[in-house]
Structures are given as C-alpha cells and as structure tokens.
Amino acid sequence: MLAGGEGKRLRPFIYLLRRDLLPKQYVNFIGRRSMLEHTINRAEKIVASRNVFTIISKNHLGFANVRRQIADRDPETVIVQPQNKETAPGILFALMRIVKRRSNSIITILPSDHFVLEEDELVKYLKLAGRWVKRDPARLALIGVEPDRDESEYGYILPGRRIKRSGNPVFQISSFIENPDDQTAQKLAHHGALWNTMMMVAKTDALLELTRRLLPAVFDAFQSVYDAIGTPDEETVVEEVYEKLLPINFSKEILEPAARDPFSKLMTIPVRNVLWSDWGSESRIMEVLRKTGNASRLNGLTPAPGFESEVNFGLLPMEPTRTRAAPLQAGTSRTRQPAVALPSRSPL
Secondary structure, three states: EEOOOOHHHHHHHHHHHHHOOOOOOHHOOOOOOOOHHHHHHOOOOOOHHOOOOEEEEEHHOOOOHHHHOOOOOOOEEEEEEEEEEEEHHHHHHHHHHHHHHHOOOOEEEEEEEEOOOOOHHHHHHHHHHHHHHOOOOOOEEEEEEEOOOOOOOOOEEEEEEEEEOOOOEEEEEEEEEOOHHHHHHHHHHHHEEEEEEEEEEEEEEHHHHHHHHEEEEEHHHHHHHHHHOOOOOOOHHHHHHHHHHHOOOHHHHHHHHHHHHOOOOOEEEEEEEOOOEOOHHHHHHHHHHHHHHOOOHHHOOOOOOOOOOOOOOOOOOOOOOOOOOOOOOOOOOOOOOOOOOOOOOOOO
C-alpha cells in the first residue's frame, strides 16, 4: 500500500475539517475509518494481514493519528522511507523489503487515497488480475476504470489488442495519456479509454526487471538498499540513497515507456459498475460525499485565514481548478498532452 505522499493540494481542505495538516490518507472523510484503514481492509480481502505492507514517510510519524493507525500492524510490514520522493522510490523500497523476505512473489499495489464504494466487486477484479499474473509471470496487470464523465486531471489507459474475448475483457495496453486537455479528456471518455487507477498486480521479478531496463541508475541505487537490509548500515544507506534521488513518478517513468515496447507485457482489466475516485482534489471528495449522502458533514465549514479553498462550501461544488502536480525534476515541467488520435469506436 502506497501511503508515503503528503497530499499538499488537499491541505487547505483538511485544515477546514480538522484544523491540522494530517496527510489525507490518514483522514476519515466518511465513517470512522481513514482512507488508509479502508485500504488495509481492502488488501486483507486479498492476502493475509501478515502479507500487507505499507510504505509511509518518516515525517508522518509526527502525527498521533498516524502512530495510532499503524500501532496494531506488524512492525516488519510498516516500511518507513526517509522522505517522499514520489511513487517509484516508494514502490521500489517496498519491493526490496518484500523480496528480501520472500523472493519472486505476486504483489498487488494499492494507493491509499482512493475511495471505493463497491469494495467486494473491486476485489474480484484484483483477484482476476492475480490469476492472469500467475499464469504468465511476465505480465503486469493494471486496473482501469470505465469513465462515467470527462476528467482532465486523471491519467488514462488506451486499450489496444483484446487478449481475451469471453468473460471479463482483457486488453493489451496501447499507451498512457497523462493530464489531457479538456477536449482530449472528453474524447478519451467516449472512445473506450480507461482511468488509470495505479492499482496493479505483478511478480516482483517483473517489476524489478522493468526498473533495471528503464531506470538502471535507480535500480543500482536500490540494489545497495537491498544489500543493506537487515544490517546495522540499513538506515544510513537508505537515507543516503533517498537524499540523492530526484522525485520519480512510476507511471511516467516506467509504465509509459514500457507500453511503447512492441513486446510489452502490460495489460489492463476494465472495471465496470464500481464507484471509484482518486481523492486528489476537494471537488472529487465533495462529489462522492453528495453521491453517498454524506455532504452534510461539510455544512458550516468556512476557510481558515491564510488558506485558499477550491470549493465554496456554502454552495454546490464548483469545477476543480486545473492546477498541476509538481514537476518530476528541477528545471522540468509537465504540460498538457495535445489531442491524440482515437479509435472511431470503443474497443470495449
């Protein structure tokens, strides 16, 4: 489970709710459980609790809520990285710890900031992905959600050749589209593209081989982490590696180039009839709270001094502001993807 992020974009919203800056994955927006606790419950429907690993960042331990939420977890399964350097280092650090414990396992990667209403239905798709990987260990199976609206702030998966025609459809991944403009997002949503959930299933060896091939310097750095695990030098080595790392986005730097390989083993399983949302903005949270009858929780909230909110809490949620994530590296920036050629009809 990926829980190392800071959720900076939602800090003003969380401050309204709690008057603190607890990272979003530890906040209980609905019910009594946090997003992380919901994700733990989801993971434990797939594997035993002892096999559920959580990657968090060291500074998170400064919050009493975080310490409480991980208190009952096996300490060996809570992986603390020195700082957040985006998704790729978090995944790789967890992989090194898992491989040290049990080599060449099948792993399921779950972000901890997703809302899922039909939990059991989603788990069926994740187990199906696991069966595909078990049959073909070179496969990396991503869960894609069929869009129910235009969304320019999600990443999209473009399905290619259909691998299986009976039962649940399964597709080769043709390409990924990140942060499309509004017009392209509308075309994607209406022509068979899927929202990229970043939920995936793969063998540890397959993930490590992708990293070695596409990010050899990063792979070498984490090889030194692997060698140090369980030794007196572990903490020092991990801190030194993280200090030198630039932020690396797993989807951008590994999945996207892997999909361009003509012999790519990336596949996607489309998810239908599941209410899913990546809670990266206030507007998405408000939308789900309304759909689930929980919007009254936010009645009477007013912005705190010094914080700007993208939602007017006295009215219905406004359109999300089109702010973008921080650049991957100093001196570089993300730009919107231009319009892309799309199939004339949905491949689904």
